[in-house]
Structure formats: structure tokens, C-alpha cells
Amino acid sequence: MASIAIAQTQQAQATTSAPSAAAAAAPAMQLEPTSVIVLDSGGGSIKAGWAHDSQPTIMGNCITRPRSARRTFVGNELDQWGDLSGLYYGYPTQKGFIVNWELQNKIWDHVLSSSVLEVNNFAETSLVLTEPLFNFPAIQSAMREVAFEEHGFQSLLHTTAPELSAYQQRVDSPSAQEAQVVVDSGFSSTYVVPFVQGQMLPSCATRIDVGGKVLTNYLKDVLSYRQINLMEETHVVNEMKEKACYVATDLQHELEKAKQRPSSNTISVDYVLPDYTTIMKGFVRAPVARTGPANMSSDEQLVKLNNERFSVPELLFHPSDVGIKQTGIPELIGLVVESLEEAAQYYAYQNVVLTGGNARFSGFQARM
Incomplete structure (x- = not known):
């Protein structure tokens, strides 16, 4: 290609003129960017900001409860908590479509509050709100109800x-x-x-x-079966996926490299798991087999990643590998x-x- x-x-600069994306939104083109909010409400995350912002605020479209806490966190409130092990996730969407309006409204309220966007005058503010392709009319109707009746926005454009x-x-x-x-x-x-x-x-x-959720769950399954039980560590494994995985441009060549001896295998890496005491974020490093034991702390807990690094994203190209026809x-x-x-x-x-x-x-x- x-x-x-x-x-x-979908960064704010890409959506500053977003109302032009649909003919029905022509009146919105006359609005000042300072009065337009763009809310890209996805299945896993929310990207939100004023249309004049250079970058959006990004947070999970979910509530979370850490194993070590007795309270739940909405969106980016989780950043206040140190120990992110054993997170329970509550998502308002299923397959991208909103199924829990009470939860979705709670998250949107947080985004619009003084904690994030600080909307002071809804009557003079317009909203650009994304929705999934092939959205159901009942969900679209509920979106309009939330925008106009619950918040009182001046106007609404829902687009994809x-x-x-x-x-x-x-x-x-x-x-x-x-x-x-x-x-x-x-x-x-x-x-x-x-x-x-x-x-x-x-x-x-x-x-x-097949999306990010399927990839993370697949990596959890593989590592839990082969090495260490990570089935309750979605947050940790998702970060691992984002930091260590890549798409193989030549799958057969990568498979051959992954079969080499540990000392010469350039695919294999160690992923140091966070303990949320001395290590707050997991990180990738060269394996001990190549660097020697002197570079390893006795307190570190490791996961070894080899062909998992490219076999997980490969599901985007071969969904049948996990039974998705x-x-x-x-x-x-x-x-x-x-x-x-x-x-x-x-x-x-x-x-x-x-x-x-x-x-x-x-x-x-x-x-x-």
C-alpha cells in the first residue's frame, strides 16, 4: 500500500474541526473552539479535551478497585493509588456498546467535573461525542438524553x-x-x-x-500456563504487552530467531514485574542469559518473554489462532x-x- x-x-488537534465530519453538524462550525468539548468514549479508554487543547486527557473508561483498597476509583483517580496489583475492572461497555448507563454516566460526570475538564457553563458549551459504528438507535437516544437533559449542553454531535x-x-x-x-x-x-x-x-x-482486550487476555493465559499465575493482573499484563510486544514483519524469520540459544537469542527479554514497593512500574531488560546474574536483584520477580512478544499481536492478522473464525x-x-x-x-x-x-x-x- x-x-x-x-x-x-484521536487527539484534540484531529478533532478541532471534527464537527465538519457530518453534514448535520454544519451549525457547529460557527462555534469557537473554546466552547467545544471532544469526548472520544471508547470501550477501554476515554480521550477528552477542549477543542483548542493540543493534547487530550486520556484515562480508562472504567472504574477500578485495587485488591489493597476498600474504595473504587473512577477513570484517572487510580493514579492516586500506589499498589495496582489485583485490580478489579468495571466497564460500562460490552463489545464497544454501552450496556451500563449508571456506570458510564459516573465516568462522564468525572470527566466533565473540576477534576478533569472543569465545565462551568454547559448551556454555552457544545459536545462532540464518539459512538461505535453501527450504534443502536436506543443508545443514541440515551446519549442525547444525557447530553441535553442531564447536563444541558448547547448542542451535540455524535459521530464515530x-x-x-x-x-x-x-x-x-x-x-x-x-x-x-x-x-x-x-x-x-x-x-x-x-x-x-x-x-x-x-x-x-x-x-x-479482536482488539486490545483479546490480546491482553491471551497473553495472561499463555504466561499463566507457562510461567506464573497472572490471571488477576490485567493491569500489569496490559502494560507488559504495550512495552514488550511488537508486530513481526516476517513471521517465519522471527520464529527462527526465537528458537536460538538463550545467549544469542535477540528476541528474548526479561520483564521485571512491579512489586509496588521498590518497583512501581514493570520494565523490559535484556535477559540474564545474555547479561549475567550480576545484573539481577534477588528480590526481582521476572517473566521471560520470547515468541510471545510477536505471537500475541499476530492475532490481529490470524484471529483463527484463538478460535475466532x-x-x-x-x-x-x-x-x-x-x-x-x-x-x-x-x-x-x-x-x-x-x-x-x-x-x-x-x-x-x-x-x-
């Missing part, structure tokens, strides 16, 4: 994250106006969404049920583009946007 743009998060990412690429690249494809690989799933002449084509869009991302892009009119296919291949948390994996863009 000749041109691939990376939009690793792929629309916002596609809009930003059209601003940056004129050829994207002809056709483009957005690959949004997030917490709950991965969507491949085509656009022609700036218009999303939902009938040609598709999704696979769906097509991998590159093939899915091909199927979506081939469903477009022939005149649009060239431009669609030229303008592929990669977005969502999984696009941050090293090697993800090259593998496309």
Missing part, C-alpha cells in the same frame, strides 16, 4: 472515531478526498471503514472481534477496497489510515 497514515489516538480520523486525513492529503480506508483497531474490536468523496460507506464497512486485517482491507467502485479503489489503497491503540505496536504499519 503506497500511503499509510498513522493516527494513533473513523469519521474523525478520515476527516483529518482529508485535511492533510487532498487525494484522500477521492477515497480512503480507516483501520480502527481499539480495545474491543477492529473496524475497517471505507470513505468515498468524504462520505462513509457503512454498508461496505466490517469488523473483527474471522479474516485478518490485511485481507479485510483488501475485501473492503474491492467492494468499492473500480475508480475509487486506487485512491483507497493510497490512503489507508491506521488508528486505535493497536496501531501503536512497532511493525504494525510495515505489516500492512
Whole structure:
């Protein structure tokens, strides 16, 4: 593919002009950026900010309760707590769709409060709120009720994250106006969404049920079976995944390297687990087999990562490895583009946007 743009998060700069992403939002184009809030409410995290902010505030779209605490934390309140072992997570969404409105409202209230965005005058503030593709009308209706009746926002635009990412690429690249494809690989799933002449084509869009949650759970399963029980350490394993895993551009070559002796294996690393006393964050380092025991503390607890580093993200390309009978991302892009009119296919291949948390994996863009 000749041109691939990376939009690793829907940042505030990408959504400053986001109301233009839908024709229904034309009146919002007259608003001052200082009066517009962008709330990208995903299955795993929330990216929130004023439209004029250079960067969004990012936090979990969840409540958490540490094993060592008797209280729950909303979103980024967890940052106040030191011991993050054995976290219990409560998510308001399932497969990206809101299923627990009481919990979702609690999280949104926190985001809009003085703790985060500090909205003082809802009547003079407009809201851009993302929703999942193929959202249910009942959920959309509830979104409007929350925005207008509970908070009293001046206006509301609910749109999708792929629309916002596609809009930003059209601003940056004129050829994207002809056709483009957005690959949004997030917490709950991965969507491949085509656009022609700036218009999303939902009938040609598709999704696979593999996202960051599946990858983290798979890594927990593998490590708990092979080394140490980490089934209750979702937070620790998720950080491990983000710091140590990558997408193999040549899978067979990486497998061969992973089979080499420990002293010469360049794939293998040690991951030092946090103990939340002296080590607050887990970290990757070269294995003792290459550096010698002098570099290891007797108090450290290690997990050895070898082919797990690339076999976990490989699920995005081969979902069948864990029994999900769906097509991998590159093939899915091909199927979506081939469903477009022939005149649009060239431009669609030229303008592929990669977005969502999984696009941050090293090697993800090259593998496309």
C-alpha cells in the first residue's frame, strides 16, 4: 500500500474541526473552539479535551478497585493509588456498546467535573461525542438524553472515531478526498471503514472481534500456563504487552530467531514485574542469559518473554489462532477496497489510515 497514515489516538488537534465530519453538524462550525468539548468514549479508554487543547486527557473508561483498597476509583483517580496489583475492572461497555448507563454516566460526570475538564457553563458549551459504528438507535437516544437533559449542553454531535480520523486525513492529503480506508483497531474490536468523496460507506464497512482486550487476555493465559499465575493482573499484563510486544514483519524469520540459544537469542527479554514497593512500574531488560546474574536483584520477580512478544499481536492478522473464525486485517482491507467502485479503489489503497491503540505496536504499519 503506497500511503499509510498513522493516527494513533484521536487527539484534540484531529478533532478541532471534527464537527465538519457530518453534514448535520454544519451549525457547529460557527462555534469557537473554546466552547467545544471532544469526548472520544471508547470501550477501554476515554480521550477528552477542549477543542483548542493540543493534547487530550486520556484515562480508562472504567472504574477500578485495587485488591489493597476498600474504595473504587473512577477513570484517572487510580493514579492516586500506589499498589495496582489485583485490580478489579468495571466497564460500562460490552463489545464497544454501552450496556451500563449508571456506570458510564459516573465516568462522564468525572470527566466533565473540576477534576478533569472543569465545565462551568454547559448551556454555552457544545459536545462532540464518539459512538461505535453501527450504534443502536436506543443508545443514541440515551446519549442525547444525557447530553441535553442531564447536563444541558448547547448542542451535540455524535459521530464515530473513523469519521474523525478520515476527516483529518482529508485535511492533510487532498487525494484522500477521492477515497480512503480507516483501520480502527481499539480495545474491543477492529473496524475497517471505507470513505468515498468524504462520505462513509457503512454498508461496505466490517469488523473483527479482536482488539486490545483479546490480546491482553491471551497473553495472561499463555504466561499463566507457562510461567506464573497472572490471571488477576490485567493491569500489569496490559502494560507488559504495550512495552514488550511488537508486530513481526516476517513471521517465519522471527520464529527462527526465537528458537536460538538463550545467549544469542535477540528476541528474548526479561520483564521485571512491579512489586509496588521498590518497583512501581514493570520494565523490559535484556535477559540474564545474555547479561549475567550480576545484573539481577534477588528480590526481582521476572517473566521471560520470547515468541510471545510477536505471537500475541499476530492475532490481529490470524484471529483463527484463538478460535475466532474471522479474516485478518490485511485481507479485510483488501475485501473492503474491492467492494468499492473500480475508480475509487486506487485512491483507497493510497490512503489507508491506521488508528486505535493497536496501531501503536512497532511493525504494525510495515505489516500492512
